[in-house]
Amino acid sequence: MPAIQLTPAQRKEKRADAHHLDPVVMIGADGLSSAVVKETDAALNAHGLIKVRVMSDDRTNRESIFAELADKLSAAPIQHIGKLLVLWRPMPEKVKAEREDAKPGPKVVKIVKFSKSGNHRPQIKKVQVLGNQRVAQGGEIKRAKRRITSVKKKAAD
Template sequence: MLKLTPAERSELRSQAHGLNPVVLIGEAGLTPAVTKEIDAALNAHGLIKVRVFGDDREARVGMYDTICAELGAAPVQHIGKLLVLFRPKKEEEKQRQEKKGRGMREVTIVKPSASGTKRPSVTRVLLKGNERVTAGGNIKRAKARQTSQKKSSLGGN
């Protein structure tokens, strides 16, 4: 089970305020399928809310402790039937998300021959972030965003 400082817990509570519950625990309680679903949600989001349908407070507290112990999550908040859990995302996933959409990427372009009887030409090209390959195999840059004539003539007043 992860330990959080009071400042971290407060920050996570404020982040979780606008979240909706992603996992619901029903009559059957904390089954292996529910635990697996909570684990998947923690992997995807890091900070989640879980709603428990049941009136027994002691059972909810027990579920909360069990989830945190089994999945290595930190208990953030328990208000009524809502449980807020946190587990930092895996490092490899963070790195993959940081790399996504940045820098150059390699693309293979296959163009058929003009006569259709010869082999297609295959070329590997490095594209910048603002470039794309068209259906015909040509490289195009993204156009600059259009600005509103009305807004520019008003001058921001």
């Protein structure tokens, strides 16, 4: 599969996004094995933009690994600087299974109340909130009310 082609502006934006990332996949002395490709594919599915560290000192070997990974995984090669490779692939849409009887169910919520003086420990209370309830600002549980929309928004709909 061919690699994704990006414009220089898009590539620059991805490089900026990848600046603070740590390497997710490390390629050691064995080089590019099927396990490494599989792990890189899983990381791309999970994160979209990843850094790969290649431990090899041979620059041509790193360039071939970079091109091969981008080709095998149909990802865009973003940057090759030193022993770091940056790859990007759009994350797949997560399919959410919808239930026929989808109603908000009860959930357990942790309410934390801090002391007024700040010298004491906060009080932690776990409360079960039903589907038609909400937690108010003071930690009280209230019945959920319909949100009030403006007259202009109602007219637009």
